[in-house]
Amino acid sequence: MSTSSPVIVALDYPQMTPALELAASLDPGACRLKVGKELFTAAGPVLVERLQSMGFEVFLDLKFHDIPNTVAGALRSAASLGVWMANIHVSGGRRMLEASVEALSGVSAPPLLIGVTVLTSMDTQDFRELGFGNALPEQVLRLAALAKDCGLGGVVCSAQEASILNEQLGSDFALVTPGIRPAGAAQDDQRRVLTPAEAMAAGSSYLVVGRPITRAEDPAAALHAINESLQLSL
Numbered sequence: 353m354s355t356s357s358p359v360i361v362a363l364d365y366p367q368m369t370p371a372l373e374l375a376a377s378l379d380p381g382a383c384r385l386k387v388g389k390e391l392f393t394a395a396g397p398v399l400v401e402r403l404q405s406m407g408f409e410v411f412l413d414l415k416f417h418d419i420p421n422t423v424a425g426a427l428r429s430a431a432s433l434g435v436w437m438a439n440i441h442v443s444g445g446r447r448m449l450e451a452s453v454e455a456l457s458g459v460s461a462p463p464l465l466i467g468v469t470v471l472t473s474m475d476t477q478d479f480r481e482l483g484f485g486n487a488l489p490e491q492v493l494r495l496a497a498l499a500k501d502c503g504l505g506g507v508v509c510s511a512q513e514a515s516i517l518n519e520q521l522g523s524d525f526a527l528v529t530p531g532i533r534p535a536g537a538a539q540d541d542q543r544r545v546l547t548p549a550e551a552m553a554a555g556s557s558y559l560v561v562g563r564p565i566t567r568a569e570d571p572a573a574a575l576h577a578i579n580e581s582l583q584l585s586l
C-alpha cells in the first residue's frame with residue numbers, strides 16, 4: 353500500500369519481535385517504515401518481507417559506503433527484496449554513485465536511490481573536527497549536487513538544509529530528513545533538528561521519525577498527532 357503521509361517510522365530495535373509488534377500497531381495507510389543497521393543485522397531479509405506483506409513500503413537504510421563494485425552488488429541485493437527506498441553515502445564519490453545508478457538501471461521497479469550527505473547527528477563542531485574547511489550546509493549542498501548529477505533520486509539531509517537544497521536543486525529531487533522532533537520532545541543524539549511542520553514548510557519530502565514514535569506510550573497516537581500537525585487526515 354502507498355500512503356500520502358510523508359512520515360517514515362524508524363524501527364530501531366535489536367530483534368524482530370518488537371519491530372513486528374510496533375508495525376502491527378500502525379496503519380500502512382498512515383506511514384512507511386524504515387529498517388536500519390541494528391534491526392537488519394539482527395533480523396535480516398525475512399523481516400523486510402514480513403513488513404511488506406503487512407502492507408508497508410520499506411526504506412532499507414543500510415547507508416552503503418564501499419568501493420563501486422561492492423556497493424553496486426549490495427544495491428542489487430537490496431532491490432531483489434522489493435524495497436521502496438535504499439541509500440548509499442554520497443562521500444563514496446562519483447564512480448561509486450554512478451555504479452549504483454547503473455546497478456539499478458536493469459531492475460524492474462527499482463528502489464528510490466537516495467544519498468546520505470552529512471549525518472543529522474553532527475553539528476558544526478563535529479564537522480570541523482573532521483577537517484572540512486567549508487560550512488556544514490555548503491558541504492551538504494555540494495554532496496547533494498553531486499548526487500543529483502550522478503542520477504540519484506534524492507538525498508538524506510537535515511530539514512534545516514531543505515530550503516537551500518530545494519532552491520538550488522529543484523523540488524523533484526527528494527529530501528529525506530531525519531532529525532525530526534515534535535515540540536518539547538527529547539533531542540537525543542540528534543543535533544540538526546526541526547519539528548515535523550517546520551520540516552515540511554522548509555521543503556522536506558519525507559520525515560524520518562524514530563524514538564518520538566517508537567518510545568511513545570502510544571506509538572499509533574504519536575504518529576497520528578504528527579500527521580495531524582501536518583494537516584493530514586489519513
Ligand SMILES: O=c1ccn([C@@H]2O[C@H](COP(=O)(O)O)[C@@H](O)[C@H]2O)c(=O)[nH]1
Binds near residue numbers: 470561
Ligand atoms: O543523517 C541521518 C541519517 C539517518 N538517520 C537515521 O534516522 C533515524 C532517526 O531516528 P530518531 O530516533 O528519530 O533520532 C535513525 O534510524 C537513524 O539511523 C539519522 O538520524 N540521521
